[in-house]
Amino acid sequence: MSAPEEKTAGNFIRAIIDQDMETDKWGGRVVTRFPPEPNGYLHIGHAKSICLNFGLARDYGGRCHLRFDDTNPVKEEMEYVDSIMDNVRWLGFDWNDHQYYASDYFDQIYQYAVELIKAGKAYVDDQSAEEIRATRGTLTEPGVNSPYRDRSVEENLDLFERMAAGEFPDGSKVLRAKIDMAHPNLHMRDPAMYRIRKVPHHRTGDKWCIYPMYDFTHPLSDSRERITHSICTLEFEDNRVLYDWFLDQLELYHPQQIEFARLNLEYTVMSKRTLLEMVNQGVVAGWDDPRMPTLEGMRRRGYTPSAIRNFCEMIGVGRRDSWVGMDKLEWAIRDDLNPRARRVMGVLDPLKVVITNYPEDQVEMLDAPYFPDDPPKMGYRQVPFCRELYIEASDFMEEPYKKFWRLAPGREVRLRWAYFITCQEVIKDDSGRVVEVRCTYDPATKGGDAPDGRKVKGTIHWVSARQNLTAEVRLYDRLFNDPRPTGHKDQDYQAFLNPDSLKTIEAARLEISLAAAEPGQHYQFERVGYFYVDPKDSAPGRPVFNRTVTLRDSWAKLVKKGKAR
Numbered sequence: 274m275s276a277p278e279e280k281t282a283g284n285f286i287r288a289i290i291d292q293d294m295e296t297d298k299w300g301g302r303v304v305t306r307f308p309p310e311p312n313g314y315l316h317i318g319h320a321k322s323i324c325l326n327f328g329l330a331r332d333y334g335g336r337c338h339l340r341f342d343d344t345n346p347v348k349e350e351m352e353y354v355d356s357i358m359d360n361v362r363w364l365g366f367d368w369n370d371h372q373y374y375a376s377d378y379f380d381q382i383y384q385y386a387v388e389l390i391k392a393g394k395a396y397v398d399d400q401s402a403e404e405i406r407a408t409r410g411t412l413t414e415p416g417v418n419s420p421y422r423d424r425s426v427e428e429n430l431d432l433f434e435r436m437a438a439g440e441f442p443d444g445s446k447v448l449r450a451k452i453d454m455a456h457p458n459l460h461m462r463d464p465a466m467y468r469i470r471k472v473p474h475h476r477t478g479d480k481w482c483i484y485p486m487y488d489f490t491h492p493l494s495d496s497r498e499r500i501t502h503s504i505c506t507l508e509f510e511d512n513r514v515l516y517d518w519f520l521d522q523l524e525l526y527h528p529q530q531i532e533f534a535r536l537n538l539e540y541t542v543m544s545k546r547t548l549l550e551m552v553n554q555g556v557v558a559g560w561d562d563p564r565m566p567t568l569e570g571m572r573r574r575g576y577t578p579s580a581i582r583n584f585c586e587m588i589g590v591g592r593r594d595s596w597v598g599m600d601k602l603e604w605a606i607r608d609d610l611n612p613r614a615r616r617v618m619g620v621l622d623p624l625k626v627v628i629t630n631y632p633e634d635q636v637e638m639l640d641a642p643y644f645p646d647d648p649p650k651m652g653y654r655q656v657p658f659c660r661e662l663y664i665e666a667s668d669f670m671e672e673p674y675k676k677f678w679r680l681a682p683g684r685e686v687r688l689r690w691a692y693f694i695t696c697q698e699v700i701k702d703d704s705g706r707v708v709e710v711r712c713t714y715d716p717a718t719k720g721g722d723a724p725d726g727r728k729v730k731g732t733i734h735w736v737s738a739r740q741n742l743t744a745e746v747r748l749y750d751r752l753f754n755d756p757r758p759t760g761h762k763d764q765d766y767q768a769f770l771n772p773d774s775l776k777t778i779e780a781a782r783l784e785i786s787l788a789a790a791e792p793g794q795h796y797q798f799e800r801v802g803y804f805y806v807d808p809k810d811s812a813p814g815r816p817v818f819n820r821t822v823t824l825r826d827s828w829a830k831l832v833k834k835g836k837a838r
């Protein structure tokens with residue numbers, strides 16, 4: 274097991290807030306917000322922002338708002354709103370009464386736009402989007418003023434009202450801030466404030482056919498909600514000047530914007546556009562496919578909220594863009610499941626074992642602790658032992674390599690919680706494949722210890738071949754076999770899909786106690802991995818198991834062998 278490298282003892286944002294508390298900058302208030310656009314499902318990157326914003330509110334006795342930034346009616350849906358709320362709660366956070374929608378502010382935002390027009394600080398531009406883009410200039414060249422820039426206040430007011438009344442077609446006019454077309458910061462070159470979009474909105478219906486731009490809406494929403502610390506990712510650093518400009522012109526309350534580095538996680542993709550594309554193209558089974566980096570997917574895979582919170586704590590919050598290895602997330606998952614998952618036995622690739630000296634009709638019920646490190650913690654279940662068993666095919670080798678300590682001809686091993694057995698004979702089919710192994714057992718070794726002190730090197734898991742649960746088991750692995758699938762100029766990210774990201778085992782043989790497994794339960798199949806009872810596809814008495822994570826980091830080994838990157 275690899276230990277996490279980072280440990281967070283505070284972070285630079287906490288240092289800022291500590292100082293604000295000392296200087297009484299905000300009168301002791303800490304008000305943050307998590308502002309998703311409801312145009313997709315939340316992913317692990319959002320979790321970092323959620324843990325940060327809600328965590329700060331919790332630790333400083335403040336509050337965190339959930340605000341839907343729903344300014345783009347074309348891509349937004351209620352389905353996403355519902356899932357976002359559900360996932361934030363699932364992560365363990367609560368916004369109480371503080372749920373807001375930017376669309377609730379549309380009337381007010383419109384009034385602010387009118388105010389700016391009246392002050393001669395906004396104008397209606399008839400140029401097309403392409404013309405505006407072409408005259409914006411570059412980092413080294415100033416932009417060109419629009420021929421409509423010097424319209425009178427009266428004309429601008431009239432045109433803006435008529436835009437809102439639906440008199441003009443989509444794209445024929447925009448309202449722009451009148452700042453400076455030669456400003457070194459491109460965001461300040463007369464950015465658009467309103468555009469015409471004749472589409473109904475998921476909340477305001479047909480009321481509006483003009484919609485405020487994100488960059489105009491966002492600072493106004495933050496200001497109106499009296500946010501103290503407006504925390505966002507680094508790419509908004511250059512927008513800050515514009516946000517401040519709007520608030521200054523309108524003489525409104527200023528939150529303090531603080532930027533931090535977004536989470537980039539290896540072996541996956543996180544852009545909503547790419548995730549949507551994979552869902553639409555059927556590359557994955559849906560937004561909640563357990564291989565997706567979405568919270569819906571991770572939930573279904575068996576990742577727990579506390580593991581995700583610990584992971585976010587572990588990776589810390591900084592100002593430098595960096596990549597986080599998938600092994601860190603997997604470490605956090607194991608660390609969280611280890612003390613809570615019941616240990617059971619399941620054979621994924623069964624090989625039959627016949628105990629030739631065990632009475633034909635006898636069945637013994639053996640006591641096996643669910644948590645061997647501390648048996649009273651989770652108690653015991655009984656596993657039936659009889660003459661015919663299944664073991665994992667990979668636990669037998671006819672010609673064992675040097676350090677193979679498991680079953681082989683003439684070799685004695687321990688069956689977990691049961692007896693020592695010795696391999697006496699190998700049965701093969703016509704093609705030479707081993708189909709059965711015949712063994713003898715030592716009745717004196719019941720429970721797994723030899724009274725004469727005799728030792729064996731291998732302990733293997735098993736299930737009764739007569740009483741077991743035949744179940745579907747899904748072995749999930751990383752979706753991509755390259756750490757940065759979208760980082761290749763000459764190749765599409767889909768070229769790096771891991772062909773082994775899902776292996777479905779139709780008929781694994783699991784210990785019979787698992788027939789009572791319920792959706793949402795976590796198990797460790799000893800020696801095999803952590804598994805989660807799929808909440809969607811399981812039926813009473815017919816659980817389906819999703820592999821949450823392997824027991825150790827096997828990927829590093831694959832990379833070493835050249836079988837993965």
Ligand code: ATP
Pocket residue numbers: 307308309310311312317318319321322504505506534535536537543545546
């Ligand atoms: P897009 O802008 O493409 O729709 P987005 O990832 O910015 O996608 P939002 O819904 O706007 O999606 O994000 C909501 C919040 O989550 C934002 O405040 C954003 O800063 C934060 N966030 C999004 N992705 C990450 C990430 N990878 N790491 C940390 N925070 C993130």
Ligand code: MG
Pocket residue numbers: 310
């Ligand atoms: Mg965004």
